[in-house]
Amino acid sequence: MIKSALKHWNGRTRFAAYPCWLALFVLASVFSTSSYAQSTTLQQIKERGVVKCGLNKGLKGFAQPNSLGDYSGLDSDFCRAVASALFDDPTAVEFVPLTASERFAALTSGSIDLLARNTTWTLSRNIEYGEFIGVNYYDGQGFMVPKRSGIRSALELDNKGICVIKDTTTELNAIDFFSVSSMRYRPVYFDTNAEINEAYANGRCAAITTDRSGLAATRATLERPDAHLVLPEVISKEPLGPMVRHGDAGWANVVRWTLNCMINAEEMGITSGNVSNPTIDTNPATARLLGTAGEFGELLGLRNSWCASIIKHIGNYSESYERNVGINTALGLARGVNKLWTDGGLLYAPPIR
Numbered sequence: 001m002i003k004s005a006l007k008h009w010n011g012r013t014r015f016a017a018y019p020c021w022l023a024l025f026v027l028a029s030v031f032s033t034s035s036y037a038q039s040t041t042l043q044q045i046k047e048r049g050v051v052k053c054g055l056n057k058g059l060k061g062f063a064q065p066n067s068l069g070d071y072s073g074l075d076s077d078f079c080r081a082v083a084s085a086l087f088d089d090p091t092a093v094e095f096v097p098l099t100a101s102e103r104f105a106a107l108t109s110g111s112i113d114l115l116a117r118n119t120t121w122t123l124s125r126n127i128e129y130g131e132f133i134g135v136n137y138y139d140g141q142g143f144m145v146p147k148r149s150g151i152r153s154a155l156e157l158d159n160k161g162i163c164v165i166k167d168t169t170t171e172l173n174a175i176d177f178f179s180v181s182s183m184r185y186r187p188v189y190f191d192t193n194a195e196i197n198e199a200y201a202n203g204r205c206a207a208i209t210t211d212r213s214g215l216a217a218t219r220a221t222l223e224r225p226d227a228h229l230v231l232p233e234v235i236s237k238e239p240l241g242p243m244v245r246h247g248d249a250g251w252a253n254v255v256r257w258t259l260n261c262m263i264n265a266e267e268m269g270i271t272s273g274n275v276s277n278p279t280i281d282t283n284p285a286t287a288r289l290l291g292t293a294g295e296f297g298e299l300l301g302l303r304n305s306w307c308a309s310i311i312k313h314i315g316n317y318s319e320s321y322e323r324n325v326g327i328n329t330a331l332g333l334a335r336g337v338n339k340l341w342t343d344g345g346l347l348y349a350p351p352i353r
């Protein structure tokens with residue numbers, strides 16, 4: 001198109017070529033305004049100096065506040081990872097605790113910059129509320145019962161009281177499951193984990209249903225975890241992932257590549273322990289990840305050492321997983337499908353190049 005436009009420029013058809021130039025100009029301006037580092041959200045956060053991150057009010061392993069209101073967990077780690085990418089400072093986060101019912105309005109209204117709250121990626125949420133940037137925990141829904149109930153299968157829950165949190169995929173999956181299993185469904189609804197755990201502990205329902213990671217978390221907070229059993233059935237797919245609002249691709253990229261950085265770092269053996277070691281093996285892919293080769297941070301509107309900052313402060317995916325939900329924690333969750341693809345799991349991050 002440029003060649004033909006130039007040809008016309010020199011000839012009598014100069015005027016006729018005008019629309020062509022106009023089109024080029026329009027295209028160029030469209031590309032420059034939607035270009036990589038242009039993000040209003042990113043700009044606002046840089047000016048504000050903190051990332052506003054929506055997370056669970058209290059879910060052990062994912063977002064658990066201590067007495068000072070300081071959070072630990074896989075999701076709060078993710079908030080801190082984004083802050084590290086932006087500011088090289090994992091504390092540059094304002095945590096915004098949200099119930100399941102509050103979470104999407106908080107995102108769409110702009111009161112948070114990102115939502116990292118054990119939220120399942122579904123089609124309707126993707127269309128109505130925002131962009132899922134990836135999956136930070138592949139989960140599925142299950143049931144937990146007191147062992148002494150004698151219940152050993154979810155198919156024995158006909159007409160039994162089921163504790164469930166409102167405005168969740170949990171609520172919808174349970175309806176499907178009881179219907180296809182030709183069982184009567186008797187839900188008892190709650191807003192928060194604190195309420196549901198208390199109700200379950202007090203025998204207000206025969207079983208509690210939620211994501212299996214959530215069941216492990218609840219079990220760990222009960223007085224005698226061993227007295228409770230997570231039933232074998234997995235009744236749904238719950239890909240849990242962070243979300244951002246629609247309409248700011250630059251910001252979505254920053255959040256998406258934060259997760260990709262942590263997964264790629266695990267694959268390359270880069271940890272919080274060796275990331276700052278100057279003698280670290282720098283093959284070309286490692287150098288791109290650490291920002292010593294290429295300008296990938298700049299493409300995102302960040303420093304080139306953005307990913308090195310994440311690993312330095314938070315660690316790679318495996319470090320965050322093992323610290324918060326892994327086999328040696330109270331939740332005791334084996335990596336399972338959350339292993340890297342190279343180990344037979346589902347975690348597969350696109351390359352930094």
Ligand SMILES: N[C@@H](CCC(=O)N[C@@H](CS)C(=O)NCC(=O)O)C(=O)O
Nearest residue numbers: 099100119120168169192193210214
């Ligand atoms: N992943 C599901 C369930 C999310 C969910 O809210 N789960 C409950 C149980 S694990 C929860 O986090 N409750 C905590 C609270 O609101 O206090 C979804 O996205 O709808």
